[in-house]
Amino acid sequence: MSDAVVPHRVEQNAPTARSGASWLKRALDSDIFYSFRRSRMTMVAAAVTVLFFLLAIFASQLAVQNPFDPAQLQLMNSRISPIWTADGQSPFLLGTDEQGRDVFSAILYGLRISLVVGLLGVILAGTLGITLGLIAGYVGGAVDGLIMRIADVQLTFPAILIALLVNGVAKSVLGNRLDAMSTLGVLVIAIGLSFWVQYARTVRGSVMVEKNKDYVAAAQLIGLPAPKIMLRHVLPNTMGPILVIATINLALAIITEATLSFLGAGMPDTMPSLGTLIRIGNNYLFAGEWWIVAFPGIALAGLILSINLLGDWLRDALNPKLR
Amino acid sequence: MLAFTLRRAIQAIGVMIAVGVIAFSMFRFAGDPVNQIVSLDTPAAEREAVRKSLGLDDPVPVQFARYFANAAQFKFGVSYQFRQPVSNLLMERMPATLELAACATVLAMVFGILMGVYSALRRDTILTKFFQAVSLIGISLPTFLIGILLIYLFSVTLGWLPSFGRGDVVRIGWWTTGLLTLSGLKALIMPSITLGLFQMTLIMRLVRAEMLEVLRTDYIRFARARGLTTRAIHFGHALKNTLVPVITVAGLQFGSVIAFAIITETVFQWPGMGLLFVQAVQNVDIPIMAAYLLMVSLIFVTINLVVDILYTVVDPRLRSTIRRPA
Numbered sequence: 001m002s003d004a005v006v007p008h009r010v011e012q013n014a015p016t017a018r019s020g021a022s023w024l025k026r027a028l029d030s031d032i033f034y035s036f037r038r039s040r041m042t043m044v045a046a047a048v049t050v051l052f053f054l055l056a057i058f059a060s061q062l063a064v065q066n067p068f069d070p071a072q073l074q075l076m077n078s079r080i081s082p083i084w085t086a087d088g089q090s091p092f093l094l095g096t097d098e099q100g101r102d103v104f105s106a107i108l109y110g111l112r113i114s115l116v117v118g119l120l121g122v123i124l125a126g127t128l129g130i131t132l133g134l135i136a137g138y139v140g141g142a143v144d145g146l147i148m149r150i151a152d153v154q155l156t157f158p159a160i161l162i163a164l165l166v167n168g169v170a171k172s173v174l175g176n177r178l179d180a181m182s183t184l185g186v187l188v189i190a191i192g193l194s195f196w197v198q199y200a201r202t203v204r205g206s207v208m209v210e211k212n213k214d215y216v217a218a219a220q221l222i223g224l225p226a227p228k229i230m231l232r233h234v235l236p237n238t239m240g241p242i243l244v245i246a247t248i249n250l251a252l253a254i255i256t257e258a259t260l261s262f263l264g265a266g267m268p269d270t271m272p273s274l275g276t277l278i279r280i281g282n283n284y285l286f287a288g289e290w291w292i293v294a295f296p297g298i299a300l301a302g303l304i305l306s307i308n309l310l311g312d313w314l315r316d317a318l319n320p321k322l323r
Numbered sequence: 324m325l326a327f328t329l330r331r332a333i334q335a336i337g338v339m340i341a342v343g344v345i346a347f348s349m350f351r352f353a354g355d356p357v358n359q360i361v362s363l364d365t366p367a368a369e370r371e372a373v374r375k376s377l378g379l380d381d382p383v384p385v386q387f388a389r390y391f392a393n394a395a396q397f398k399f400g401v402s403y404q405f406r407q408p409v410s411n412l413l414m415e416r417m418p419a420t421l422e423l424a425a426c427a428t429v430l431a432m433v434f435g436i437l438m439g440v441y442s443a444l445r446r447d448t449i450l451t452k453f454f455q456a457v458s459l460i461g462i463s464l465p466t467f468l469i470g471i472l473l474i475y476l477f478s479v480t481l482g483w484l485p486s487f488g489r490g491d492v493v494r495i496g497w498w499t500t501g502l503l504t505l506s507g508l509k510a511l512i513m514p515s516i517t518l519g520l521f522q523m524t525l526i527m528r529l530v531r532a533e534m535l536e537v538l539r540t541d542y543i544r545f546a547r548a549r550g551l552t553t554r555a556i557h558f559g560h561a562l563k564n565t566l567v568p569v570i571t572v573a574g575l576q577f578g579s580v581i582a583f584a585i586i587t588e589t590v591f592q593w594p595g596m597g598l599l600f601v602q603a604v605q606n607v608d609i610p611i612m613a614a615y616l617l618m619v620s621l622i623f624v625t626i627n628l629v630v631d632i633l634y635t636v637v638d639p640r641l642r643s644t645i646r647r648p649a
Contacts, residue, residue, distance in 0.1 A: 153338050153341060156338070156578070156623050156624070156627060157582070157619075157620070157623065158579045158582045158583065160582065160583065160585070160586070161582045161585070161616075161619065164585070164600070164601075164604055165349075165604075165612065165616060167604060168603070168604040168607065168609075168612050169349055171604070171607050172349075172607040172609060251463070255465045258465055258467075259465055259466070259467060259586055262465075262467045262586075262589075263585070263586065263589055263601050263604075263605075264601070264605050265601070265604050265605060278467070278468070278471070282471055285471065285474065285475055285479060286479060286486075288479075290475060290479075293471060297468050297471065297472075300465065300468065301463065301464050301465075301468060304463045304464075304465070305459070305460075305463040305464075308459070308462065308463050
């Protein structure tokens with residue numbers, strides 16, 4: 001441990017130009033990175049997750065066509081099986097569907113939608129949960145009671161049910177004005193409203209412990225306003241568990257989005273996510289065209305599995321009890 | 324004890340009222356119900372008549388009271404899509420969902436406990452590693468993917484099991500059951516596995532963790548010192564003590580099994596309440612959505628209440644801690 005501390009102290013006096021390198025060095029020396037290198041499974045999971053993110057970011061460069069621009073589709077190319085089978089054709093790596101859409105390109109674009117909805121959903125749930133948790137823990141009293149009662153009630157209902165309800169209500173309010181982009185927004189809100197409770201509970205618990213410590217008393221003494229104390233001083237001390245919840249929640253959010261889209265209550269066919277692709281592909285399963293559903297399914301399962309593995313590792317690595 | 328039960332019951336009623344408010348506001352604020360009933364070219368006067376006959380021009384509290392009084396008698400209005408009373412539709416579909424949920428829970432309990440006990444007792448065998456891999460898959464694979472995989476394997480490729488529906492059902496009073504016919508049983512297999520897999524994973528992990536904890540306690544060590552057989556220690560003493568939390572979790576999870584049945588029922592076109600609800604969400608059939616929400620909440624709240632009360636009956640240690648704050 002002392003080895004790690006000494007260079008850090010020297011580095012503080014060094015010119016600021018090297019602070020980037022020292023940050024990297026500190027990160028590489030840390031316990032978390034050590035436990036990361038010790039677990040081969042985690043490294044594979046991290047690599048797969050990064051790969052999925054890269055595929056999603058560079059989707060338009062990697063795809064052979066924009067699969068949802070009808071002008072680029074040709075019915076001549078429909079129902080081609082994957083490239084390694086007897087009927088496979090280049091450039092359709094994973095085959096095509098009924099409308100001549102390249103399955104690989106569709107997966108890339110779908111992955112992008114799934115990740116965007118998942119990430120935004122987690123950010124919304126996190127912001128909502130952290131804010132309410134901070135208020136509940138810091139203010140206490142009746143406010144705390146009210147927020148936590150709502151949380152208790154919501155916790156008895158599975159997230160998917162809440163998300164479906166939010167979706168149904170949004171549909172009936174917006175009616176025909178609900179295009180692909182606003183559906184995405186509705187999904188993000190549905191996911192955010194379904195998953196905030198866990199953040200709120202965790203933050204509230206940590207805040208109750210932290211707010212009795214001397215540094216909070218000191219901050220109050222010098223007259224800092226309560227929101228500033230909460231955000232700048234108390235919140236950073238609760239970030240560890242939040243990071244773990246957010247990682248595992250990302251997997252859950254992606255599952256929830258995929259499930260909603262699969263049930264037909266999510267992304268429309270014109271702007272499909274992985275779940276929508278699986279719903280579409282499911283219709284061709286009995287015709288023997290397994291690749292239309294199999295590859296989006298594998299992509300979804302691989303993505304969720306690797307994020308879950310990362311989350312499990314992060315939970316163990318940040319848990320001081322297990323050290 | 325009585326005070327505790329009473330307080331919990333009041334809480335449960337509070338939750339139901341809250342859910343009722345949500346269900347009611349779905350009606351009130353999510354679109355105009357009159358538009359759902361009349362056609363586009365209905366004259367305004369006729370619309371007003373419909374509005375009046377539905378009581379929609381009464382003050383909101385009056386409407387809420389009426390809605391609640393009707394809901395308490397299981398009158399949920401008429402479905403927009405089917406033009407039938409929602410309560411009839413729900414009653415018709417409820418046996419299918421309850422049967423599926425019960426089968427899935429039994430399956431999850433039996434296999435979850437067996438796998439959990441085995442992986443706690445034989446920690447480093449290949450079979451344990453396999454079980455752990457299965458549990459990771461059970462958590463990571465979305466329910467609908469598992470269903471599709473099973474359909475592809477057993478219906479499309481092997482042709483052993485039907486891919487949709489309940490098969491032949493037998494009617495006993497108002498209840499329909501698929502448990503008494505061969506095709507009904509065959510149709511039940513894949514949906515139950517799909518629905519139960521997640522719960523099985525949960526129970527397996529719980530049993531394993533609890534077993535490992537119990538096996539470290541003093542009374543197990545004492546039982547060993549007394550020279551009891553391993554079998555008696557493991558199954559007579561250790562397992563028995565792990566079962567209380569397992570039964571609690573399984574009981575509480577029964578509610579979410581019913582909710583998750585939405586997905587399974589859609590994959591297998593199982594004619595239950597969940598499929599009805601999904602179709603209602605797709606077609607914006609608010610009466611069905613609201614009624615489903617109320618029914619599922621009622622089931623949840625009842626289970627929670629019963630489990631809470633049973634807990635104090637089963638575990639006397641809890642009684643003293645409950646009495647103190649009261």
